[in-house]
Amino acid sequence: MYDKADLRSTLAGKAASAAPVDQLYDAEYGLFYRDPPVEDDANGKTWYVRGQNFIIAYSEALPGATFERLGQADEYMALLPDADTPANASAGGQEAQSDGYALFIMPPGDGRLTLEKGGRIVRIFSAQSPDLVAKCPNAEAYAAQHANIPAFQPWPQPPGGYKIRHYSLDVPAEPGRFGRIWRCTTIMVNIPNKQKGPRDLTKVSPHHHDDFEQCSLALEGIWQHHMRWPWAVDMNKWHDDEHTEVQSPSVTVIPAQVIHTSTWHSPDESQLVDIFAPPRVDFSLKPGWVLNDSEYPMPPQ
Structure with a gap:
């Protein structure tokens, strides 16, 4: 449910998927400020x-910090959200430089x-990447594939x-375009x-996603994530609404099928980045x- 002024109200709907799985999941949090x-x-x-x-992987890097991946399985992204953050990327005999306020897509x-x-x-x-999975404090929450998310x-490939x-990231706003969205073979960021x-x-803007999670990365400000779980046949599986306040930096992982919207409450600037894996078809269309x-081509429809 979007306000008529919200550009997401123009997204094409998709055919209804299978009935909601009678097993829904908790939201996950990474409260990096705490x-x-x-x-x-x-x-x-x-x-x-x-x-x-x-x-x-959110880092507050020291001067000269080097983040290396050897034998990386697939593409990944690196976001430099601030200006004056000079970075050098190298891979496959190629090098690229940035002054900051930029996004890199790195090859396997x-x-x-x-x-x-x-x-x-x-x-x-x-x-x-199993080595990175093992570093996540909430890895156990995904020890088994969530039933309402496809493999x-x-x-x-490009x-x-x-x-x-x-x-x-210095891309001016345009009428009719929602946010600043990039994708690769594995990830989409807005x-x-x-x-x-x-x-x-x-x-x-309360809405839900049938079969994928939304990762909301708070980079600035105070946010409140409002979530409502649909009722299951078994009342023992019902979940109270959540209205969770988080500061920055933090990550909130909103489960599939959960109705959600986010509000920001800082008197100054606030910024939230949304992340999806794999990329979203509706945004891409x-x-x-x-x-x-x-x-980056889309998969066959």
Whole structure:
């Protein structure tokens, strides 16, 4: 249910899927502002959390920090949410540089990201890397595949082959385009512009996703995630509504089939990044919404 001014109200519906599974799941949280980091070393501090199909590695990097992946199974993303965060990416004999406020897509195989001055970096992986899964404090929540989420299937390989891709986040808003969306074979990110002041509570957006989770990464501000679980046949499985307040930085993983909306409450700037794995078909079908759609084909429909 979207306000008529919300561009998501124009999304095409899809054929109804199977009836809701009589087994719904709890929301998952990574409260990086509160919980101790999983890693605290020469690279800085790094927190991990996972959903069914993705892993978030949020780092507050020290100058010279180097994040290396050897034999990486598939593509991943690296988000530099702040300006003046110079970074060097290398993989497959290729190098790319960024001054910050940017998104890298890194290819499978061996690769490295170095932050000359340190700063914030968010690496976003699929859950196909067991070594990273093991670092997630909530790994046990996904010890068994969630019944209402299909098995992970990556999208088709890019026709130009795997390589480092680099995108500036400095993309002006356009009428009719929702957020700033990029995708690769494994991940989709939507990076809206920062919000100023609290949300208008007369124009919220309760909705649900039949068969995928939503990862909401709070980078700035105070957020409240409102969630309502549908009723199951067995009343013992009913779940109270949740209205969970989180600060930044944090991750909230919203389960499939759960009605949700988020409100922001800071008097200053707030920012929330939404992450999906694999990419969303409905967003991808909207002309102009995915900024790099020409580089990544959609799966056969």
